[in-house]
Amino acid sequence: MALLPVLTFPDPRLKERSNPVEVFDAELQSFIADLEQTLRSSPGGVGIAAPQVGRLQRIVIVDVSGKPNIQHHGRLILINPEIDSWEGMVKGREGCMSVPDFTGNVIRADSITLRAHDVLGQPRQYDMRGYEARAVQHECDHLDGLLFLDRLVSRRHDLFPRKK
Ligand code: NI
Numbered sequence: 001m002a003l004l005p006v007l008t009f010p011d012p013r014l015k016e017r018s019n020p021v022e023v024f025d026a027e028l029q030s031f032i033a034d035l036e037q038t039l040r041s042s043p044g045g046v047g048i049a050a051p052q053v054g055r056l057q058r059i060v061i062v063d064v065s066g067k068p069n070i071q072h073h074g075r076l077i078l079i080n081p082e083i084d085s086w087e088g089m090v091k092g093r094e095g096c097m098s099v100p101d102f103t104g105n106v107i108r109a110d111s112i113t114l115r116a117h118d119v120l121g122q123p124r125q126y127d128m129r130g131y132e133a134r135a136v137q138h139e140c141d142h143l144d145g146l147l148f149l150d151r152l153v154s155r156r157h158d159l160f161p162r163k164k
Pocket of ligand 1 (some may be wrong): 097139142
C-alpha cells in the first residue's frame with residue numbers, strides 16, 4: 001500500500017467532474033486500499049474521494065465510526081454513488097483534506113437515501129442521517145468538482161481559519 005499525494009485548492013483538477021467506474025478489478029481494489037490508507041493518515045479524517053488524489057473516478061470512502069454518539073454504517077466504500085432523496089436542512093461545520101487551512105459552515109440535507117456499488121460491483125442502498133449523511137454529501141460533491149468552499153452561505157461569516 002502507499003500514501004497518495006492529496007491535491008489542494010486551487011488545483012484545477014479538483015474542479016473536474018469524475019467518471020463512473022466500469023471495471024471492478026484487482027487494480028481498483030489496490031487503488032482503494034491506497035486511498036483508504038491516505039484517509040487514515042489524516043487525523044480526524046472521515047472521508048476522501050478519488051479525485052482528491054487526482055484519479056477522476058466516482059469512488060468515495062466515508063467512515064464516521066470514530067465520532068461518538070452518532071448513527072453510522074461503519075466503513076463505507078461507495079462506488080458510483082447516487083443520492084436519490086434529500087430531507088431537512090442543517091447547517092454544520094466541515095473540513096477537507098484538500099482545503100487544509102480552513103473549515104466552513106455548509107447547509108446540507110439532514111437525511112438522504114443513497115445507492116452505490118460496493119468494491120465488487122454489487123448494488124447497495126443506504127438510508128442515512130446526520131453527520132454521516134453530511135460526510136457523504138461532501139464527498140459526493142468532490143465527484144462533481146465541488147468543494148465546501150463552493151457551498152458557503154457567506155465567505156465572510158462562514159469560513160474559519162484552522163487553528164495551527
Ligand atoms: Ni473534502
